Amino acid sequence: MQAWHVHENGEPGEVMRLAETARPTPGDGQVLLRVRAANINFPDALLCRGRYQITPPLPFTPGVEICGETEDGRRVVATPALPHGGFAEYALADAAALLPAPGTLDDAEAAALHIGYQTGWFGLHRRAGLRAGETLLVHAAAGGVGSAAVQLGKAAGARVVGVVGGAGKAAVARELGCDVVVDRHTEDVVAAVKDATGGRGADVVYDPVGGEAFTQSAKAVAFEGRIVVVGFAGGTIPSPSLHHALVKNYAILGLHWGLYATRNPELVRHCHERLTELAAAGAITPLVSERVPLAGAAAAVQRVADGVTTGRVVVVPARRNGAAA
Known part of the structure; x- marks a missing residue:
């Protein structure tokens, strides 16, 4: 599969490198997800710079918010488990934290619904x-x-x-x-x-x-x-x-x-249910201003870091030969 790796800290456009690599292996309580769309967040830039609250071991794949697909075909919203983040064709996530992707939103919109909302x-x-x-x-x-x-x-x-x-x-x-x-x-x-x-x-x-x-x-x-x-x-x-x-x-x-994900995860689920209801009613719809291919992720993260974007920029990996490699 293809994945972006950060081998040293610095500006995203300079330190993110696209590489062919093996799919990550799930650990205890984790699942493998095919990435359908990965939303870019400002923390992704901070992770590249080494200035975020958490510092995953180098090398790591950034991408903290995705719409993914489980091996049994469920479409879900997830926060990937670093160092195997979402700017890749496959990512890992904690099974207990998966949330159903709202049916009224497409993959890019669903990927952008979670952290910001x-x-x-x-x-x-x-x-x-x-x-x-x-x-x-x-x-x-x-x-x-x-x-x-x-x-x-x-x-x-x-x-x-x-x-x-x-x-x-x-x-x-x-x-x-x-x-x-x-x-x-x-x-x-x-x-x-x-x-x-x-x-x-x-x-x-x-x-x-x-x-x-x-x-x-x-x-x-x-x-x-x-x-x-x-x-x-x-x-x-x-x-x-x-x-x-x-x-x-x-x-x-x-x-x-x-902190709510660890201190009171039920509140996170309740919030997701409410957000899903609001999305179904048309009261909220993530503003997706750009959808970029996986190859354009580094440049897109840099644009978000520079503050020149509006709404959400979402990375959408292409399926190779009908399925991600």
């Missing part, structure tokens, strides 16, 4: 308690993580303000359903949010960016608002002023979705 659902509902009628501010609203939060916010009955960088991404955010779109390249984000909310600010802020975005969030959040810290795609981890949180009465909520 689970993160959004846990962040908005379990952590922030988003209520209908509240204002939700989403940073990087046209990106993979942000676009999921926008759709989930709208499905929950919230008014959504999306922050983006550039006219092209602003157009995508509007198509996603944002009620207000703020272009951080040309507008003052805090002033725009205050103007859109009559000076009150956003009840919930969803921040996968960090850095300056968090500084803006703290200024734009409403009294008794909630800021959900999802990640630091901007490259800078902020140091929040707890004094500011105290005098303004807002909460800073951390979200590490991966």
Whole structure:
């Protein structure tokens, strides 16, 4: 089979190498999956750089989210077990963590449903308690993580303000359903949010960016608002002023979705059931902006790392001679 290998840490476009290799052998409790589609996540770039929370042994195959097929023909959504990730024709996954792929979504959409939407659902509902009628501010609203939060916010009955960088991404955010779109390249984000909310600010802020975005969030959040810290795609981890949180009465909520898989996996399954229902109702549909062949995975991961993509970029391996090798 073909698989991308990372032999040393660095930028994805430089350190990912496509090679012919044997299919991985499942360990205890694992299953072999034929990869039907593998969604690219920002953590894939961090894995290549050696900057993610986990550091698989070199060499490894990145790709943390797939739609795959079991040997008995079931179509499933899975988080591959590294070092045998999803940017390959076959990957390994824990059998107990497999989830049924929604029948209303194609392979690329199903591959993009899991991590981003689970993160959004846990962040908005379990952590922030988003209520209908509240204002939700989403940073990087046209990106993979942000676009999921926008759709989930709208499905929950919230008014959504999306922050983006550039006219092209602003157009995508509007198509996603944002009620207000703020272009951080040309507008003052805090002033725009205050103007859109009559000076009150956003009840919930969803921040996968960090850095300056968090500084803006703290200024734009409403009294008794909630800021959900999802990640630091901007490259800078902020140091929040707890004094500011105290005098303004807002909460800073951390979200590490991966912990739920080990601490309370039933919640993950419940969330997947809810996401499947929302997908069936047409309330959410992963925004797949590109579908690239396996050979284009390294360049695609680099584009995601550089922040120049919108929605989700999904790798779709071709079946060779009618089946993956």
